[in-house]
Amino acid sequence: MDYRVIKEGGLFYLTDLNGDVAGNDEKGHGLYTNDTRFLSRMELYIDGEKPSLLSSDADKSYFAAMRLMKVEKDAGAIEIVRERYIYDGTLYEKVSLTNYFPDAVRFDFAVHFDADFQDMFIVRKYRTGDVGHISGRELNEQKLSIRYEGKDNIQRETLIRWDEKETAADLNGEIHFTVALEPKQTKQICFFITPILQDQRKTSARTFEDGLQLLEASYEEWYKAATSVTTDSGIFNGLYRRGVQDLRMLMTDVGYGDIPVAGLPWFAVPFGRDSLITSLFMLPLNPDSVKGTLRTLAAYQGTANDAWRDEQPGKIMHEIRFGELANTNQSPFSPYYGSVDSTPLFLVLIVEYVRWTGDLALVEELMPNVIRALEWIDAADQAGNGFLTYHQEAEKGFPNQGWKDSANSIVHETGAYAATPIALSEVQGYVYQARKGLAPIMERLGKQELADKLQREAEAGKAHFERAFWMEDERYYAIALDKEQRQVRSVTSNPGHLLLAELPDTARADDLVKRLTAPDMFNGYGIRTMSTESSGYYPMSYHNGSVWPHDNAMILLGLSRMGYNREAAEVMTGLLATSTYFEYQRLPELFCGHDSALGSPVPYPTTCSPQAWAAGTSIVFLQVILGLVPDALTKTITLDPFLPDTLNEFKAEHIGVGEGRLSVKLTRTIDSDRPTVEIIENTTGYQLIMGMGA
Numbered sequence: 001m002d003y004r005v006i007k008e009g010g011l012f013y014l015t016d017l018n019g020d021v022a023g024n025d026e027k028g029h030g031l032y033t034n035d036t037r038f039l040s041r042m043e044l045y046i047d048g049e050k051p052s053l054l055s056s057d058a059d060k061s062y063f064a065a066m067r068l069m070k071v072e073k074d075a076g077a078i079e080i081v082r083e084r085y086i087y088d089g090t091l092y093e094k095v096s097l098t099n100y101f102p103d104a105v106r107f108d109f110a111v112h113f114d115a116d117f118q119d120m121f122i123v124r125k126y127r128t129g130d131v132g133h134i135s136g137r138e139l140n141e142q143k144l145s146i147r148y149e150g151k152d153n154i155q156r157e158t159l160i161r162w163d164e165k166e167t168a169a170d171l172n173g174e175i176h177f178t179v180a181l182e183p184k185q186t187k188q189i190c191f192f193i194t195p196i197l198q199d200q201r202k203t204s205a206r207t208f209e210d211g212l213q214l215l216e217a218s219y220e221e222w223y224k225a226a227t228s229v230t231t232d233s234g235i236f237n238g239l240y241r242r243g244v245q246d247l248r249m250l251m252t253d254v255g256y257g258d259i260p261v262a263g264l265p266w267f268a269v270p271f272g273r274d275s276l277i278t279s280l281f282m283l284p285l286n287p288d289s290v291k292g293t294l295r296t297l298a299a300y301q302g303t304a305n306d307a308w309r310d311e312q313p314g315k316i317m318h319e320i321r322f323g324e325l326a327n328t329n330q331s332p333f334s335p336y337y338g339s340v341d342s343t344p345l346f347l348v349l350i351v352e353y354v355r356w357t358g359d360l361a362l363v364e365e366l367m368p369n370v371i372r373a374l375e376w377i378d379a380a381d382q383a384g385n386g387f388l389t390y391h392q393e394a395e396k397g398f399p400n401q402g403w404k405d406s407a408n409s410i411v412h413e414t415g416a417y418a419a420t421p422i423a424l425s426e427v428q429g430y431v432y433q434a435r436k437g438l439a440p441i442m443e444r445l446g447k448q449e450l451a452d453k454l455q456r457e458a459e460a461g462k463a464h465f466e467r468a469f470w471m472e473d474e475r476y477y478a479i480a481l482d483k484e485q486r487q488v489r490s491v492t493s494n495p496g497h498l499l500l501a502e503l504p505d506t507a508r509a510d511d512l513v514k515r516l517t518a519p520d521m522f523n524g525y526g527i528r529t530m531s532t533e534s535s536g537y538y539p540m541s542y543h544n545g546s547v548w549p550h551d552n553a554m555i556l557l558g559l560s561r562m563g564y565n566r567e568a569a570e571v572m573t574g575l576l577a578t579s580t581y582f583e584y585q586r587l588p589e590l591f592c593g594h595d596s597a598l599g600s601p602v603p604y605p606t607t608c609s610p611q612a613w614a615a616g617t618s619i620v621f622l623q624v625i626l627g628l629v630p631d632a633l634t635k636t637i638t639l640d641p642f643l644p645d646t647l648n649e650f651k652a653e654h655i656g657v658g659e660g661r662l663s664v665k666l667t668r669t670i671d672s673d674r675p676t677v678e679i680i681e682n683t684t685g686y687q688l689i690m691g692m693g694a
Contacts, residue, residue, distance in 0.1 A: 001576070001583055001609055002016070002017065003015065003016060003027070003029070003265070004017060004019065004056060004058045004062070004064045004066070005058070005060075005264045005265050006062055006063065006064050006084065006085060006086055006249075007086065007249050007250065007268060008032065008062060008085070008086035008087055008215065008270075009061070009086070009088075009089065009252060009253065010031055010033050010089075010252050010253075010254070010523075011032070011033045011086050011089060011091070011195065012031075012033075012038075012086070012264060012265065012268050013030075013031045013032075013086060013091055014028065014030060014031075014032070015029050015042075015064075015311065015522040016029060016105065017053060017056040017066070018044075018051075018053050018056070018066055018068060019044075019056070019066040019068075019082045019084070020042065020044065020050075021039060021040065021041050021042045021043070021664070022041065022043060023040060023041035023043070023112070025047060028123045028124060028265070028266075029118075030123070030688075031091055031158075031193060031195065032120060032265075033089075033195045033414050034195075034197065034270065034322040034323060034363040035119060035120040035121075035321045035323030035326070036116070036117055036118070036119060036120065036156060036195075036268035036323050036324065037116060037117065037118045037120065037123055038115055038117065038156065038158045038193075038195035038321075039091075039113070039114075039115055039158060039193055039195075040114050040115055040116040040309070041112055041113055041114035041115075041173065042112070042193075043111070043112045043332070044068070044080065044082070044095070044109075044110070044111055044510060045108075045109070045110040045112070045279070045640050046070035046078055046107055046108070046110075047070070047107050048108070048110075049070065049579065051068035051069055051070045051078070051080050052068060052069060052070075053066065053067075053068055054067040054068060054079075055067045058386050058584075059584050060245070061245050061246055061248075061249040061610065062086070062215060062219065062249050063083070063084070063085045063212070063215075064081045064082075064083075064084050064085075064087055065081065065084075065570070066081070066082040067079065067080075067081050067082075067083070068081075069079040069562070070107075072101075074544045075101060076099075076100050076101030076102060077100045077101070077430065078097060078098070078099060078100070078101075078105070078107065078181075079096075079097070080095060080096070081095070081096040081098075082094075082095055083096075083208075084296070084334075085211070085215055086215075087206075087211045087212070087214060087215045088206075088214075089194060089195070090192055090193065090194045090211075090375055091191075091192070091193040091194075092190065092191075092192060092208050092211050092212070093190065093191045093193075094188055094189075094190045094191075094208045095109075095111075095188065095189050095190075095191070095425075096186055096187070096188045097109060097179055097181065097186065097187045097188075097189075098181070098185070098186040099181035099182065099183055099184060099185050099186075100183075100184070101183060102183055103183065104180065104181065104182050104183065105180070105181055105537045106178070106179070106180045106181075106282075107178075107179055107424075108176055108177070108178060108179075109176070109179045110174060110175065110176045110177070111174075111175050111191070112173055112174050112175075113144065113160050113173035113175065113293060113686075114146070114172075114173045114204070115146040115148070115642035117132070117134070117148035117150070117156050117158075118131070119131065119324045119325045120266070120321070120323055121321070121325050121331060122325070122398050124266060124610075127325055127331055129324070129325045129328070129330040129331070130151055130328070130330065131150070131151055131324055131325075132148055132149045132150040132151045132324065133148070133149060134146065134147070134148055135147045135148060135149040135155075137171045139169055139170070141165070142161055142162055142163070142164070142165060143159065143160070143161050144159075144161075144169065144171075144173060144175070145157060145158070145159050145160075146160075146173070148160060148175025150324045150327075151324055151328050152324050152327035152328050154197060154198060154324075154327065155197075155198055156195070156196070156197060157195070157197075158191070158193065158194075158195060158196070159190040159194045159195075159196055159324060160173075160192075160193050161191070161193075161194075162175065162189060162190065162677065163189065163190045163192075164177055164189045164281065164657075168180065170303075177189060187198050190207075190208045219245070219248055221242065222244075225286050225288075225289075226244055226285045226286050227284055227285050227286070227622065227652055227653065227654055227655045227656070228568070228652070228653045228654060229622055229652050229653075230648070230653075230691050231647050231649055231651070232648050233576075233647050235576055235579065235580060235646070235648070236576060236621070236647060238577060238579075238585045239579045239585055239587070239618045240618045240619075240621070240622070242424070242579075242584060242585050242586055242615070242618065243587075243615045243616060243618030243619055244285065244618075244619070245620075246586065246610040246612075246615040247260060247278070247282060247285070247612065247615050247616060248678045249610065250263070250264070250268075250278075250612045250615065251292075252268070252269075252270065253292065254270060254296060254320075254322075255296075255299070256292060256296040256298075256299050257291055257292025257295050257296065258289065258292040258293075258643040259275050259279075259284070259293045259296045259297075260275050260278040260279060260290045260293065260612040260616075261274075261275070262274035262275065262319075262608070262611070262612055262613075263589060263608030263609070263610065263611035263612055263614075264608060264609070264610055264611075265608070267319075269319060269320055269321060269322070270296055270297070270300075270317075270319075270320055270343075271317075271318065271319050271342075272297060272316045272317050272319070272339050272342025272343075272345070272346070273318065273339050273341050273342045273345060273403055274350055274612060274613055275293050275296075275297070275612070276293060276297070276316075276342065276346060276348075276349050277345065277403075277554070277613050277616075278293075278550075278612040278613045278615075278616045279293040279294075279349055280345075280348070280349055280352060281500065281550075281553060281613065281616030281617065281619050281620050282616055282619055283350050283352060283353065283356050283623075284619055284620075284622050284623045284655060285619045285622075286656060287353060287356040287357045287656050287657075288357075288656070290349065290353055291353075291362060293349065293553075294346070294349060294350060294353070294366060295366075297317065297346055298346075298366050298648045299318050299367040300315075300316075300335050301314065301315070301316055301369050301372060301373070302314060302315035302316070302317070302337055304335065307393040307394060307399075308332050308394055308395075309332040309333075309335070309336050309337055309338075309394055310332065310336060310337045310338035310392065310394045310398075310401075311337040312337070312376060312378030312380070313372060313375075313376065314343070314372035314373050314374075314377075314379075315337045315342075315343055315373075315376050315380075315453065316337075316339070316342040316343040316345075316346045316373065316397075317335035317336065317337050317339070317342065318335070318336050318337055318338050318339035318342055319335060319336050319339075320332055320333060320334065320335035320336070321333035321334060321335075321336075322638055327419060329560045331396065332394050332397060334397055336394070336397065338392065338394060338397040338398045338401050338422065339398075339401050339405075340388060340389070340390035340401045340402055340425070340427055341401075341402055341403060341426070341427050341430055343376055343377060343380075343434075344373075344377060344427060344430035344434045345430055346369075346373055346592060347370065347373055347374070347430075347434035347437075348430055348433050348437065350363060350366065350370065350438070350441075351433070351437030351438055351441065354632060354633070355362065355437075355629075355630055355631050355632055355633070356630050356632065356656070356657060356658075357632060357656075357657075357658065358632030358633065358658050359632075359678075360441070362446060363441060363445065364445065365377070367445075370438070373564070374438075374454075377431055379436075380417060382421040385423060385468070385481060385485045386461075386464050387423035387428055387464075387465075387468070387481065388423065388424060388427050388428065388431050389420075389422055389423045390402070390420065390424075391420040391421040391422075392420065394650070399401075399420070400422070402424045402426070402427060403426075403551075404494070404543040405527065406542045406543050408536070408543075408544065409542075409543040410422055410424075410480050410488055411477065411488070411490055411534075411535070411536035412482075412486075412489065412490070412535075413489045413490060413534065413535050413536045413679065414535065415536065418480060418482040418483075418488045419482050419483040419484070420482075420483060420551070421483055422480050422481070422482055422483070422488075423480055424479065424480045424494060425465075425469050425478060425494050425495045425497075425498065426494045426496075426497035428461065428465050428469070429465075429495075429497050429498040429500070429501040429503050430497070430501065432458050432461050432462055432465070432501050432503050433500065433501035433502075433503075435454040435457050435458035435461070436454070436455070436458040436501075437454070438454050439451045439452075439455040439632070440633055441459065442454065444633060452669040462503055465503065466504075466508075468481060468485070468487075469481070469487065469495075471487060471489055474489070474491060474515075475508075475514075475515070476491055476495065476511065476512060476515050477495035477498065477504075478490075478495075479491075479492045479494045479495070480494075489523070490530060490531070490534040490535070490536055491520070491533065491534050492529060492530045492531070492534070493516070493527050493529050493530070493551050493552075493555065494510070495512060496516050496527065496554070496555035496558065497554045497555065497558065498512070498549075498558070499512070499513070499555060499557075499558020499559060499561065499564075500554060500555075500557045500558035501558075502558075502561060502562060503620060507595065509564075513562075513564050513567050516555060516567070517567050517570060517571070519532075519595075520532045520533045522574070523547060523574075523593055523594065523595050523596055524568070524574055524576065524595060524596025524597070525547060525574045525577060525578045525591070525596050525601050526547035526548075526552045526571065526574050526575055526578065526591075527545070527547065527548065527552050527555060528545055528547055529541075529543050529544060529545060529547070529548060529551060529593070530543075530544045530545045530593075532545070532593075537593075539592045539593035539594045539602070540592050540593075540602075540604070540605075541593075542590070542604075544602060545592075545593040545640070546590045546591065546592055546593050547578075547590060547591055547592075547593055547601075548579075548589070548590045548614075549587045549588070549589075549590075549613075549614045549617040550613035550614055550616070550617060551604075552575060552617070553613070553616065553617040554618040555571070556568050556571055556572065556620055556621075556624050557620060557623065557624065559571070559624070560623065560624040560627055560640070561586045561629060562670065563640065563691070565627070565640070565642040568624050568642075569642060569644040569645065572597070572621055572625075572644050573644050573645060573646055575587065575617065576599050576644075576646060578591065579677060581600050581601050582603075582609075583609075585612040586609060586610055586614075586615075587615070587618070588604065588607045588609055588611070588614060588618055589604070589607040589608045589609065589611040589614050590604050590607055591603055591604050591607075592604055622652055623646075625641060625642065625643065625650055625666070626639055626640075626641050626652060626664060626666075627639055627641050627691050628655070630657045630658070630686070632657070632658050632686075635658070635685065635686045635687060636686055636687045636688075636689055636691065637657060637686045637687070637688050638689045638690075638691060639677065639688060639690055639691060640690075640691025641664075641666050641675055641691075642674070642675065643666055643668050643675045644671075647668070648667070648668040649665070649666065649667055649668070650665070650666040650675075651664070651665040651666070651680075652665075653680065654665050654681070657684045657686065658684045658685070658686060659684070659685075660683035660684035660686075661681055661682075661683050661684070662679075662681060662682050662683075662684055663679070663680035663681035663682075664678070664679060664680065665677075665678040665680055666678075677690070
């Protein structure tokens, strides 16, 4: 990547590889919270010159370090090491200056700061708008304050502090330090930058070392509460550790418990679809970690008919923003509801959460939200065809409202774009999965009439779907039905999500899986979003031929649940190989769909990194390898394990199921395709059911 980004809570910091935020850059670098840039410049100078880069590292996700130098040829150098992290609402940065000249040196070390308080949409040139103004600057000893009065009547302030007393500073944000160093002597100067909203001052008196110790302790707590996985493959271990670490960084609490934001740098906010799918992936890691997602999305559930925001009563939001444009209704993202799949996925996550935990109390807490979501699904048949459809109402909203939300993603085999209202195949699968899964939960809660209704609707919906979406000549499902209820006959990855819902019968599932893993769909690294034989295919497209790890992860869960272990192993092996080509072994949001014969995956030019549901993909590998399906309602745990060719040993410890823990070890055997299974720990009290692979 050509940038460095760190995040903690609701605050993230994006810089160039040197660690600088240049005041005139076009890349949107800066310190952000609540969709506002609170620091638009932080540049380091030695005697008026920028030092050159030696190395730049952000392997720890939450901590970044840059090594720079100011050199005089054949004489020596000043080395500058920048170390930074975020904790408790403050950016901490320590600058270490070391003299590598043979003699004592004296030089001017300067840092230039500024804050423009621009809304993120304006920074990204995604919107323009009527905004506020800088209302004041104040300079005191070791402290600079820049204040802003927003059009939303919110006062914002950036407070910049430093721990060195001998300085010369001005209101324009130039801070100069005269540094004198003996040979090999080091001087350290620490900076503390705190965004403040509405005078809610929370300036910490912690030292750099104390704050870092507290931050790292919080990560250790996260690791201890999570499922531990060790294998004989360094690649697998690295990818799993990366996913666990990045998911911790991407958690944010906006008032209702932690929820994974979509990705950095531009989507560090709660989403509907993205946060729900990521949370679905996180269940084997720590089931308790998804409660905040459900409560947050329930809190923002739609209550009114508002075409400006594509809102309807009962609908789960797509995305929420907290910046000046959203607050003044110049942008519909306050929140925006243009997502057809967030609402059924909200119900799917509740179903799967209960299967892992048996926590019916949370269902009772969210029962009004569940009922309203079901009512919205029943009412959202805009085409009158018996399916959940979408149609853009908001002028500044999204024309396509499934996970492939680009304007050209739903395309007929003729190349024409499908007209809305559109019914997406995978969305009908989510609806079926939600109704089928909620029925026994409602029965357990004494709501027999609702349980019976959901079961009838699930069965009728499945039969209706099979008749409308199946393409007999392709032996595959259409991606969608258009406004005229015609099949959109492109072959895409979307129907692969139906496997997780266990919607297709065995014969059609066999055909579906065969096509998903055929050369026109599987490029050796992953399953493409669109077949190379479809008219809309383009390997460098966002949604029409690229490969998305999360899309593959949804399909992997379905392959596992329906017993296609051989195909799951093939897809997983491809994604594991992919991870080795990207920085820090971090699976990207997406990559291009070119065939693996090229020798390496082709990066997509603009992606989020880290990205939540890509990070969660490695957690899916854990569940798929074990073939793990818990059911707290029946107090059973099904295991149908296998080992991909790249693994000989696999051990997962302290998997949370119900009120207990499960630990399992798999070992490859020479004379069998099935691994040996050792149950190291089972404090769940549930019955273990061993599948065909065990």
